[in-house]
Amino acid sequence: MNLFELTKSLMSIPSTSGEEESVGFWLRDHLRSLGWNVELQPVSDSQNNVIATLNDTPRVWFSTHMDTVPPFIPPTEDDEKIYGRGSCDAKGIIAAQITAAEQLRREGVTDIGLLYTVEEERASTGAKAANLHPLAAKCQYMINGEPTDNDLAIGSKGTFRLIIRTTGKAAHSAYPEQGESAIEKLIDILNDIRAAEFPNDPFFGETTVNIGTISGGLALNVIPPAAEAALAIRLTTKREPIEEMLREIVGNRGEIEVLSHSEPVKMLPVEGFDQKVVRFTTDIPHLPNWGTPLLLGPGSILVAHTKDEFVLKADLKKAVELYIGLAKELRAG
Ligand SMILES: [Zn+2]
Known part of the structure; x- marks a missing residue:
């Protein structure tokens, strides 16, 4: 053949x-x-x-x-x-x-x-x-x-795949002070990640972040009680310092679940x-x-x-x- x-x-x-x-x-x-x-x-x-x-x-x-x-x-x-x-x-x-x-x-x-x-x-x-x-x-x-x-x-390059989850408290959208929006928390976290300067490497190049999926909420008139985003990061350095940076950015606003990773x-x-x-x-x-x-x-x-x-x-x-x-x-x- x-x-x-x-x-x-x-x-x-x-x-x-x-x-x-x-x-x-x-x-x-x-x-x-x-x-x-x-x-x-x-x-x-x-x-x-x-x-x-x-x-x-x-x-x-x-x-x-x-x-x-x-x-x-x-x-x-x-x-x-x-x-x-x-x-x-x-x-x-x-x-x-x-x-x-x-x-x-x-x-x-x-x-x-x-x-x-x-x-x-x-x-x-x-x-x-x-x-x-x-x-x-x-x-x-x-x-x-x-x-x-x-x-x-x-x-x-290596890869680092993870999910970031936020939780809030559902409430009638007319009374936002009664609730807490998981989506707004998630947006804040993602904006901070987009603004972060991750370390690059002269040999491997630039560390890049893709926010691949985002989901959450129940209905347009309910304060969203939960939200999550899935990220794929292309690593040019070891994973640990990147994960540390992410944990610092997320802080107590949400949780990180690591899906998989491989080093460059x-x-x-x-x-x-x-x-x-x-x-x-x-x-x-x-x-x-x-x-x-x-x-x-x-x-x-x-x-x-x-x-x-x-x-x-x-x-x-x-x-x-x-x-x-x-x-x-x-x-x-
Ligand atoms: Zn292939």
């Missing part, structure tokens, strides 16, 4: 986070048909990571995730591009990595492994499970794939590859046992997660060459 066929085959199996079982089975069967040893590592009742090897001592691994964001968009194509969900994030990447690994194998390189995880788009439970796998200890270099426009990402990470720079820092996060912070991380993949993060997701066929082909080149460079080094 050629590179584009493989990309479209993977894309035609829906696999939004939590529903990766079918694509995992398909990938297992496909890799076995090529002669790989394939293990399904259970992550939940219906989710398995796919781990494939050619011998007992793979030193260089390719990895990315099998899940996608919703909704499912079936693959279509023209001469230049493959369109649809997962084209660049990340099924085209899986196809490019398998194609690269097969080429390396034809050249006699067999110390290569493949790791495909579940749940990357949510809580990275797949990566967290994979991190405990015994093969991790033998891995020297983990080449992770995410859409980096085929540049070698040498840093990625540095990846290995390799000479001869275009390099940059990316703002999104990956499975890499959850795979510390898997050797030195690298990050490279075809396609643009700017179209990932959108209804217009696509990958250039030329970029997929280029990614195969880059993966082969990286693996050779790392094995030689």
Whole structure:
């Protein structure tokens, strides 16, 4: 199966986070048909990571995730591009990595492994499970794939996701002195957060805050008794000082619930590859046992997660060459 066929085959199996079982089975069967040893590592009742090897001592691994964001968009194509969900994030990447690994194998390189995880788009439970796998200890270099426009990402920002909740006291809106507005408290807190100057980092760049959702209140003529907002912060420093700042800003006006977090990470720079820092996060912070991380993949993060997701066929082909080149460079080094 050629590179584009493989990309479209993977894309035609829906696999939004939590529903990766079918694509995992398909990938297992496909890799076995090529002669790989394939293990399904259970992550939940219906989710398995796919781990494939050619011998007992793979030193260089390719990895990315099998899940996608919703909704499912079936693959279509023209001469230049493959369109649809997962084209660049990340099924085209899986196809490019398998194609690269097969080429390396034809050249006699067999110390290569493949790791495909579940749940990357949510809580990275797949990566967290994979991190405990015994093969991790033998891995020297983990080449992770995410859409980096085929540049070698040498840093990625961290994330910090949280909910801020405020409570008040319901009352008739004509008698505001009888109540206390949770929404007004929340607005004050959010304004203070928007005005705050969070620390930045010369390598990773600017810390940014997105107030993603906001909700609360009962009716327009009732003083709102409860409100909440969900925030995603892109971290360029460690999380702790940012969390401290937030707790200070919120004070006793509300409560913070931390949903998840990952620290910013540095990846290995390799000479001869275009390099940059990316703002999104990956499975890499959850795979510390898997050797030195690298990050490279075809396609643009700017179209990932959108209804217009696509990958250039030329970029997929280029990614195969880059993966082969990286693996050779790392094995030689
Ligand atoms: Zn991704």
